[in-house]
Amino acid sequence: MKEYHHLLPLATGYFGASSALYDFDGLIVVYGPAGGAWHINIEDEPRWYRGPATVVGAGLLEMDVILGNDDKFINNIVQTAKQLDRKFVALSGTPISEIIGTDLKGFAHTIEARTNLPVFMVPTAGSEPYPEGASKALLALADKFMDDSAPKVANGVNVLGAIHLSTGKENHLEPLYRGLIQQGYELLSVMSSPCSYVENPLEGFCRAPGAAINAVVSTSGIKLAQEMYSRYGTSFIVGMPVGRSGQDCFFKYLKGETYACESRVSGAGYRHAVVVGEPVLSYGIKHSLSYDFGIPEIDVVSVVPSEELFSEIVGCKGIMAEKGAADLDTDEENIIRQKMNTPDVDIVIADPCYKALLESEKRFVCLPHTAMSARANWDMPYEYVGEEGYNYLSEHM
Amino acid sequence: MNLDNAGIRLADLKQKSDFPFAPLEGVGPNLAGWGVIETCLLLPQSIAVMVGPSACLRHSAFMAHARGFTDRFYMLCMSELDMTLGNHLENIERGVADIISRRDEKVVFLIVGCPDYILGTDFTGVISRLEKSTGRRIILGAMAPITIGMKESPFTSAYTSFFEFLKDKDRDSSESVVNILGTFMPLPESSELYQVLNGAGIDKVLQIPLCRDLDEFSGMAKGTASVVMHPLANGLCGKMEKEMGIQSCFAPMSYGFSSIREQYDKIGGAIGCSFELDELEKSAGEKSVEMFKMIRGKKTAVGCSINGSPFELALCLLENGVDVETLFARGTIKPYEWGLMDNLRKIKPEIMVYNASHPALCGKTDPFDSIELAYGVDAGMYCKEAVNVPLSRYQEQAYGYEATIWMLEQTMEAMNNPVRNYDWIYEHDFLI
Numbered sequence: 071m072k073e074y075h076h077l078l079p080l081a082t083g084y085f086g087a088s089s090a091l092y093d094f095d096g097l098i099v100v101y102g103p104a105g106g107a108w109h110i111n112i113e114d115e116p117r118w119y120r121g122p123a124t125v126v127g128a129g130l131l132e133m134d135v136i137l138g139n140d141d142k143f144i145n146n147i148v149q150t151a152k153q154l155d156r157k158f159v160a161l162s163g164t165p166i167s168e169i170i171g172t173d174l175k176g177f178a179h180t181i182e183a184r185t186n187l188p189v190f191m192v193p194t195a196g197s198e199p200y201p202e203g204a205s206k207a208l209l210a211l212a213d214k215f216m217d218d219s220a221p222k223v224a225n226g227v228n229v230l231g232a233i234h235l236s237t238g239k240e241n242h243l244e245p246l247y248r249g250l251i252q253q254g255y256e257l258l259s260v261m262s263s264p265c266s267y268v269e270n271p272l273e274g275f276c277r278a279p280g281a282a283i284n285a286v287v288s289t290s291g292i293k294l295a296q297e298m299y300s301r302y303g304t305s306f307i308v309g310m311p312v313g314r315s316g317q318d319c320f321f322k323y324l325k326g327e328t329y330a331c332e333s334r335v336s337g338a339g340y341r342h343a344v345v346v347g348e349p350v351l352s353y354g355i356k357h358s359l360s361y362d363f364g365i366p367e368i369d370v371v372s373v374v375p376s377e378e379l380f381s382e383i384v385g386c387k388g389i390m391a392e393k394g395a396a397d398l399d400t401d402e403e404n405i406i407r408q409k410m411n412t413p414d415v416d417i418v419i420a421d422p423c424y425k426a427l428l429e430s431e432k433r434f435v436c437l438p439h440t441a442m443s444a445r446a447n448w449d450m451p452y453e454y455v456g457e458e459g460y461n462y463l464s465e466h467m
Numbered sequence: 468m469n470l471d472n473a474g475i476r477l478a479d480l481k482q483k484s485d486f487p488f489a490p491l492e493g494v495g496p497n498l499a500g501w502g503v504i505e506t507c508l509l510l511p512q513s514i515a516v517m518v519g520p521s522a523c524l525r526h527s528a529f530m531a532h533a534r535g536f537t538d539r540f541y542m543l544c545m546s547e548l549d550m551t552l553g554n555h556l557e558n559i560e561r562g563v564a565d566i567i568s569r570r571d572e573k574v575v576f577l578i579v580g581c582p583d584y585i586l587g588t589d590f591t592g593v594i595s596r597l598e599k600s601t602g603r604r605i606i607l608g609a610m611a612p613i614t615i616g617m618k619e620s621p622f623t624s625a626y627t628s629f630f631e632f633l634k635d636k637d638r639d640s641s642e643s644v645v646n647i648l649g650t651f652m653p654l655p656e657s658s659e660l661y662q663v664l665n666g667a668g669i670d671k672v673l674q675i676p677l678c679r680d681l682d683e684f685s686g687m688a689k690g691t692a693s694v695v696m697h698p699l700a701n702g703l704c705g706k707m708e709k710e711m712g713i714q715s716c717f718a719p720m721s722y723g724f725s726s727i728r729e730q731y732d733k734i735g736g737a738i739g740c741s742f743e744l745d746e747l748e749k750s751a752g753e754k755s756v757e758m759f760k761m762i763r764g765k766k767t768a769v770g771c772s773i774n775g776s777p778f779e780l781a782l783c784l785l786e787n788g789v790d791v792e793t794l795f796a797r798g799t800i801k802p803y804e805w806g807l808m809d810n811l812r813k814i815k816p817e818i819m820v821y822n823a824s825h826p827a828l829c830g831k832t833d834p835f836d837s838i839e840l841a842y843g844v845d846a847g848m849y850c851k852e853a854v855n856v857p858l859s860r861y862q863e864q865a866y867g868y869e870a871t872i873w874m875l876e877q878t879m880e881a882m883n884n885p886v887r888n889y890d891w892i893y894e895h896d897f898l899i
Contacts, residue, residue, distance in 0.1 A: 071558040072521070072544040073566075076537060078528045079521035079544055103581055104492045104824075105612035109526040112898060119889060120848060122830030127492035132613050135585055146490035150826055153469065165520040165582045166613065168547045196520030196582075197546045426537075444529070445893055 083194030083203030102164030165196035204290035231291025299385030309390025313358030323388030346420035349376035353391035473825035478816035493826035519580035627702035636688035649697030723783030751868035770843025847888035
């Protein structure tokens with residue numbers, strides 16, 4: 071049991087699935103009561119505003135659960151999917167479908183037969199970390215859409231794990247895409263935020279097996295990267311190129327080279343930092359704090375599981391994450407509060423929500439995490455990638 | 468998806484089954500309104516502890532934080548497996564006891580979500596042990612959208628549960644107390660209703676959001692009558708009437724002069740007096756005439772997220788020369804609104820009424836580009852070229868003729884200094 075008071079519980083599985091699939095022109099049906107999908111849209115998915123319906127709710131009611139009104143929902147989904155003219159339908163589970171054991175896989179088969187659309191289910195519930203739902207959604211989409219015979223592109227690269235719950239608004243990754251193009255790469259697919267270099271996201275996804283390498287920018291993309299290595303032999307790196315040193319490291323790893331870390335101390339003057347957030351980005355921040363700003367002690371609190379980063383991953387050419395002895399995996403409010411308020415910690419970098427946990431004056435640098443504060447900081451100006459990230463950190467530290 | 472699926476001409480909307488059915492819940496702003504947590508926490512000296520899977524907690528937490536209840540709202544996160552096996556009860560008992568030990572409030576609302584509701588989890592033992600060991604009152608409630616459409620919604624149930632703090636109180640009604648029920652934002656002391664009631668000799672008016680503690684709240688037991696401004700309070704006033712003999716009347720906030728007079732008549736009937744309203748109506752008429760002139764003939768849409776009934780506001784606007792073209796409603800059209808629709812239909816039967824949550828509406832803004840004035844943030848979302856006037860129940864509470872003036876002043880303000888619908892939703896939290 072976790073107790074929350076000042077903070078929000080993090081987004082969970084079906085939020086992750088919705089985030090991962092949002093940009094591919096499908097229809098995502100959250101199989102639960104009306105409130106589930108509505109809250110995703112109004113809080114966690116600001117891209118919905120005045121846009122076409124992407125995440126919709128099944129509107130499950132008590133009597134439907136008791137009586138097992140499966141036909142009614144199958145008919146409703148079929149009717150809506152046909153009339154909205156979408157590329158696929160994804161059914162995402164909720165605590166209710168989990169508890170009553172709804173056969174969403176069976177639903178998917180039936181709906182596929184009746185719509186001639188690709189239909190799949192994502193086995194989500196309501197307590198798991200959101201990257202789990204995102205990973206499952208991307209794997210399911212890959213099963214349906216990845217073209218095993220896609221032409222090989224020697225300088226082709228895919229970006230995996232760019233889900234908005236982890237990486238925020240699409241513009242934050244623009245320096246990454248620009249950097250890849252400048253380095254001579256062709257961007258085949260971005261999973262899953264819109265990107266000016268990939269005209270049709272779903273077509274790009276189909277062509278993704280043609281890439282020479284995958285760049286995984288959040289834990290949500292690791293499982294798909296492993297799957298693509300197993301199916302297509304596509305190797306990958308894991309990391310977010312935060313700041314100047316992070317960017318250098320990222321491109322060295324991408325080319326299969328080693329990176330010799332050099333501290334480029336800018337005299338930030340802090341002794342002990344705590345970074346709270348999604349692990350890949352947080353370790354990217356740690357890299358920058360260490361090598362761009364010379365902070366000697368940096369602890370990372372991963373609010374979603376980070377163990378995948380530190381286990382042996384077949385096909386991985388490089389991981390931009392250095393585990394520290396005092397690092398933690400937890401999203402529990404009280405543990406994070408204790409960590410942030412450790413007396414010698416003099417700077418905290420985290421989503422603005424966490425500021426409520428500070429008990430004394432410390433430098434607090436805002437780095438929004440959409441899976442935590444949702445739309446509250448969606449429009450906030452901040453950066454983390456490359457030179458823009460360096461400038462943001464430099465300005466706010 | 469054809470937009471026609473989502474709407475119906477007012478001329479053809481005569482019963483609930485005529486209202487366009489949404490095969491799936493779209494991303495429309497269909498659920499704006501009262502939440503269970505904020506309803507519970509209207510009761511003074513209370514805290515809420517919500518238990519359930521973190522997805523459900525996250526949904527409710529947004530509402531609680533947006534309404535400023537962070538300090539009185541706790542969440543205990545449970546896994547689906549533990550809930551199914553009933554293993555969570557022990558954790559809940561321990562967690563609630565721990566929270567109570569850090570708080571002074573006398574009442575704890577233990578709020579469960581859809582999973583516990585569906586599983587039929589029995590909290591009787593947990594509650595009775597907690598009440599015994601802590602001396603606090605524990606009230607079980609449900610934040611369970613799966614129960615939508617039931618005879619009494621979870622919101623109404625939460626509000627009705629306040630009866631527990633009234634039923635055993637002294638019933639001496641010599642003080643001429645009038646209770647106002649169903650408001651979230653309180654009426655200000657300077658409000659017209661206070662003046663009208665004072666004029667009729669009522670010197671004590673109680674509103675729940677203004678009660679500092681349970682003692683003050685329990686003063687409602689001395690009520691001469693209760694004025695219900697929102698159907699949410701119908702359960703509570705029903706019990707107060709049946710079991711305590713406190714007369715009540717349903718007199719919702721209205722914008723049109725004829726409706727306002729009708730509401731005042733109902734209040735007078737419940738209290739047993741009549742009000743002198745001519746001067747108030749005359750003064751409001753004089754104040755409003757120029758402002759109505761400014762919006763006369765404007766193509767207008769009215770949504771269901773406004774304080775009051777969209778049908779009543781539409782009627783008021785039409786009667787004053789405003790060209791209402793479109794309404795956005797929910798499936799839960801209230802019983803008293805069918806009469807308003809009859810009147811509206813006589814004036815302009817071609818008005819289109821859309822189901823705000825229909826997926827066919829999502830992404831469709833072009834058909835509403837001609838709308839110049841949109842009341843309610845839900846209407847403003849679809850009418851992107853319109854001046855958006857939220858008239859949100861979270862702004863302030865007005866009543867009587869001052870509600871008409873408030874509506875018009877808000878309109879003038881929005882026309883002179885328009886605020887983006889996006890900002891109403893995301894910066895002012897007017898959609899949740």
